[in-house]
Amino acid sequence: MTTHTEAEIASQPSCWRRAVANIPADALPRRGERVAVVGCGTSWFIAMAYAVLRERAGHGETDAFAASEFPQGRRYDRVLALSRSGTTTEVLDLLARTSDRSVAITADPDTPIMTAADDVVVLDYADEKSVVQTRFATTQLAMLRASLGEDLTQAIADAEEAVAAPLPDALVRAEQFSFLGTGWSVGLAQEAALKMREASRSWTEAYPAMEYRHGPISIAAPGRVTWMLGTGTEGGRTLGEPGDHRRRRGGVRQGREQARVGRRDRHRLGGRPVGGHAAEVTLRKNEQVDALLGASLQDVRKVTGGRAAQPRLQRGNPQPVAAGMTLHVTPAWGGPLTDVPFLCASPQQLR
Known part of the structure; x- marks a missing residue:
């Protein structure tokens, strides 16, 4: 039986093809702008890749940050926030603090990020059910690469062939x-x-x-x-x-x-x-x-x-990973979360 993970992996090339055909140019960073790209986990790593690609393409200075590590007081022409769930605490906190123009990319149009950013790009067709998610991340990277003028025709064809290739034991x-x-x-x-x-x-x-x-x-x-x-x-x-x-x-x-x-x-x-x-x-x-x-x-x-797929694991829902992380922490001294010197929480607490 095909799992959510297998189905989502197989569908990625078609999602990429759709993304590169529908680039929201008015919302995404424009050539010459100084841009910060932020996210958490996978979104942070996609931000790192896009930042290098954008600078290499000559579109302007681009920095990538884990949302929790964004340097306060540094100004940008635009902040690009990546959050599949649209509920990532650190991303929402950053969008609430920044006075820079912001745009978010998300998969869920019914989440707080829709009003937290000035502009929002919704890739709901790339959302996922499995906990360990890849389709949204790669789809948004495909869209971002295409927005820089890259031709991804061969990359998409390679991915389709990779899906069908045998897996080395x-x-x-x-x-x-x-x-x-x-x-x-x-x-x-x-x-x-x-x-x-x-x-x-x-x-x-x-x-x-x-x-x-x-x-x-x-x-x-x-x-x-x-x-x-x-x-x-x-x-x-x-x-x-x-x-x-x-x-x-x-x-x-x-x-x-x-x-x-x-x-x-x-x-x-x-x-x-x-x-x-x-x-x-x-x-x-x-x-x-x-x-x-x-x-x-x-x-x-x-x-x-x-x-x-090994018997020791529950495929598509590994523990203790959750699909989205929202932090609800109230320090004993009543200060903001940024004042917490060390946070150790169970998966049940990180909801």
Whole structure:
């Protein structure tokens, strides 16, 4: 039987196609504006990706923040708030405080964010039932990329093919995953790690590609996967060389190699010997950055779904994750939430 998660993964390419065909240009940031993009969790990582893409496209200075960490007093021409649920506490608090013009992107038109922002873009067709959600996030990123003038035709085609491709069993059984990115794919790497962690309780980490060699590479070992989103070459440095065994699918070239991380291979992975000895790492690469919205993210979601299907997990509703987080906290001293030095709450309290 098809689960909510499986159905939502399969439907993403059609949602992206609809999003890029209906860009609300009047509501979204305009060229030359100084923009802050805010969100929580997945929305924050999408904000990170969009911020890099917007600056790279020459549309203007763009900063990305976790909504709770937005710098008070800093002025922007527009604040773009991302919230699928439309009820995210930190996002609503920020919109209430800012005097900058604001626009929100949400999936639910019956939520407080509809009146909290000056303009609202509703992508209700991309809303989801599963707790570990991906369709709305990738749909809004598709729309935002298209608003910058990008052609996503190939990325969408790659994603459709990725949905139908077989799932490698070795990835389902892997012990640990490290996701790497460069430029805008740093945010995607963070999102990939978060989704796999939420859905299957897997050990996942994420880093800018060249930071991987500064300590994190020490966990590389047989049975663990290092997943490169992109080529690892933005900024002129290269992480890894493609293996000899590759298959080409659409515009995405994927390769997996067993790379020796030792003294003679420092030039390949940029790493130092692990514990004084060579170690093996499976390097899985999705190399065409322009297609990252397509096949590589779908690959990650398929692997996540396969790992979440293990009997120990209730697929589509992992605990203790909830679909939306609204904080109701009253400090003993009666101060605002921002004055709470440390918050530890159960899932029942975070509702």
